[in-house]
Amino acid sequence: MRTATKSLVAYRVLNSKKLLAKNFWNFSRPKPTADEKEGSIASDNFLGPRASKYPDLLSLIGGDILNEQQDPNLRRQELARNLRHSPIFTAAVDKFVHSELPPSEHDLSSIPQYGLIGTRRDEKETASPEDGLVIGNVNIPWSAFICGSQGAGKSHTLCCLLENSLIANDNAGALPYPLAGMVMHYDNHANYSTAQVCEVAYLCSSGIPVTVLVSPSNIWAMKRLYNNLPGLPPGSPRPKVVPLYFDEHQLDASRILKLMAVDPTAERTPLYMEVVMDIVRTIAMEGSAFTYAKFRERVAAIKWMSGQETSLNLRLQLLDNFMTPSPMTKTTRPARSPENIWSFEPGSLTIVDMSDPFLSSDEACTLFSICLSIFLEERNKCGRVVAMDEAHKFLAQSGEARVLTNELISVIRQQRHTGTRVVIATQEPTLSPTLIDLVNATFVHRFLSPNWYEVLKRHLAGANTQDPGRNNSLFRTIVGLRTGQALLFCPTARMDVDDGGPDGTKGIKPLNDSYVKIQIRKRLTFDGGKSITAMSASETPEISMDIEVPMHIVEPKVKGGKNKRKSGEESAIPITTGALTTDILATEHLNGDEGSVSVDGQTIEEKEVDGRQGDVPRPVVIEEAKRLSSFMARHHGWISLSSRNPKETTGFYDKLEKNLSMAPGKINKIKGLKSALLIAVDQAMKQARKEKKKKK
Structure with a gap:
């Protein structure tokens, strides 16, 4: 009872203090007027509208998207833009876009450079055979991946794409500004009786200047091969085979380290290579031009241990073998070409064929990497197209091949900025899944491997969605492809006219997560990829x-x-x-x-020089x-x-x-x-x- 009374007293005291504070506040504050009371009520009950500050930002949004439904001109401009930026399209789409534009705006959708790839062979009905023609846009850079079994038509497709990029006056398209091409090729069997030439070399039959850069130590075998291309019509132009040499000014620090197989990121590096790295770093920090002669002079000034010098000379051997012969050259070798092998004129093709029994695939990839960087140096002269033929023979996922793969990936990522097209032809799609992820178009020819199919399902937009579960209908389609047929996966390709617009208007739709079956066109140049049968082998002319x-x-x-030979004597x-x-x-x-x-x-008679x-x-x-x-x-x-x-x-x-x-x-x-x-x-x-x- 006593506790309850105390609580009641405390409660009353607290209320008294609150009341006193409230009265004191009301007493000290002046009373509001009538107008202030009305304003206070109005502000409490209603928040008036204010002027928006965002309408000006609408100008930064594409008007085509906002107003194309109301403005037909914007819709037509959008159609023309979509066609111009499509890597692949059909004749039906091109005809539709031109029909939607007035004659004065036909130039908006015109594609100045294009080439025929093939024709559709799927179930899509077309108004005429012409509407099914599949055309490649040569005016913009895009990349392609070509895979399939041997004899399915990979190299044929590669050659057709190169023809579209290099031949100016042909019947397969329009090419007022030809590109410059480089093809990389390597064969493990480098003997002239067993090695396979790069099939792309047959483009020389159309008059395309083809230069084949080969290893100096294997130039005799390679020259016999390319001078005797089987089946090439008599009188046709022949490829020019010359040794691959690098000029001194082309070998900067990074390229020299590549040729010496130096990996700066490696965890364990031999001590002598640390010294070499320090020499390269010192020359770079001096600010003077890096030259091969200066590098060799610094290396020669070091007192190496016997074991270190032997290992270093082995690393320098590849570097020396591909240096342009000069008065400092100590061994006899094929002479350099009198012409500039690095000119890369528009409409020309350079084949880097590193087939050589003395070169491993890793060393070939190192040379390919340097040639690629030189090829991209003066790309402002004309567009570039880089191709890998039979890439599965050298583009493995190890060593220097991984470095080359990463460089190709970098080129594909920046293709719009470098103006470079990349085309890779290989039997195995397992080569580099990242390449499949990045390319614009994938041509899948016939193959029989379920493992390859699983790789495609994981990396192609239309492979998994079109074949859900374990149906494998797409795999059966691939197995049933004829020679020269391919499935085209290209999400940004414009293949069909869309009749189902939201407001009843027609448009063109991208391929997205689908695919089309196409038949690749005939070659413009001689087809050197025909299979050799028993009868055809007997008819092969003698080399x-x-x-x-x-x-x-x-x-x-x-x-x-003094030189013992007389003047003028060899x-x-x-x-x-x-x-x-x-x-x-x-x-x-x-x-x-x-x-x-x-x-x-x-x-030259038998002789001995000074008894040695x-x-x-x-x-x-x-x-x-x-x-x-x-x-x-x-x-x-x-x-x-x-x-x-x-x-x-x-x-x-x-x-x-x-x-x-x-x-x-x-x-x-x-x-x-x-x-x-x-x-x-x-x-x-x-x-x-x-x-x-x-x-x-």
Whole structure:
């Protein structure tokens, strides 16, 4: 009871204090007038409207989207814009857009550069066969990925896309401003009797200037291949085969490190490579121009340990082999091309074919990477198109191939800014899923692998949505494709006229998450990708062995620093310690004098320089082997060197080394030389037997 009374007293005291404070506030504040009371009531009961500050922002929104329903002109402009920026479209869409525009606005939708890709072969009905034509927009940069089994038509599709980009005056489209093209090719079987040429080289039959850049150490085999393209009509232009050399000014710090297989991001780097990196960094910090000569001078000034110097020389070997020959060159090699191989004129095609038994796929990718960067340097001269033929042979997901893949991805991401088109043809879609994700269009030719199909379902917009669950109807469609047919996946392609507009108007709709079945058109140039049958193989003309390769010869330096040869005399066996060099023409031919070697049309007798054994150029060894084998075929009935017993074969090589004043066993020590000799000798014996029969 006492507690309740205390609580009541406290409550009354608190209320008294609140009442006193309220009265004091009312007493001290002046009373509002009548007008103030009305204003207060009005402000409490109603918030008046204010002027909006956002209408001006509407000018930043595309008027086409907001007002195209009300303004027909804006709608027509939108149609024309969509067509101009479509990588692929049909003739039906182009005809519809032009029908919607007045004659004065036809230029708005005109595409100045285009080329026929093929025609539709799906169930879509067209008013005429012309409406089903599938056309590529060559005026804008876009990229393509082509996959399928061997013989399904990949290279054919690649060549058609390149024809659309390079041939100015043709019947497959319009190309007032041709592009410049570069194709990268590599084959593991680099022997001239087994290697496959790049099929794109047949574009030379239409007059396109085709230059094939090859490894200097394999130029003889590659020149025989490209000079004897099977099936090329007589009198057709031929590709120009020249060695790939980099000029000194083209090798900056990053490219030199690439050729030396240096990865700056690697966790573990050999100590000598850390020193090399420091040399490169020091030259860069000095601010002077980075030159290869300066780099080699700094490297030579370092006192290396024996093991380090050996490893460093191995890394520098690839770099030296692809440097343009100069007075500093210490070994005989093919001479550089007298023409500029890096000009990349509009309408020209450059094939970088690094097929070489002495080059691995990683080294080929390194060279491809440097060639790609040089190709993109002067892209303001004309548009560029980069293609990979048979990319599965070198574009693996390891080592230098991953670096090249990342560079291609970067080019595709920036294709609108660099004006570069990228086309990749490969058998395996598992090559790089990222490439499939980024390209604008994917051409899927016939293949039979369920694993490949699963990759496509994960990375193509129309592959999974059109074939949900385990139906596999799309896979059956791919397996049933004929040669030359393909499924086209291109979300931004404009293939059909849309009749179902919201207000009843017609429009053009993108392909989105669907696909169309198309038949690729015929080639404009000679088709060199036909399968070789037993009958066609018997009809293949004999390969000509007469190959001329300009040589950069290093003259021998003898005792006393004087050159022993007389003025105007060519040295057949140069010693590589000299510094005096000259370019001559080493001509390989079958009918030489039996007691000599023929170089540049001059007969060179057997000789020895200052009693020392020199390094004999490979063409000289091959020429002498062919001369000796021809003699054995004509006078001793030899059919081939491979058919002789080991004793006779050893005797043949001993005689060859003796004729050329080579050290005994030298041929066995040179990697790849015996296999090259075996092929050349068998060809020479075959030719000698034919000539013997003709005389009879």
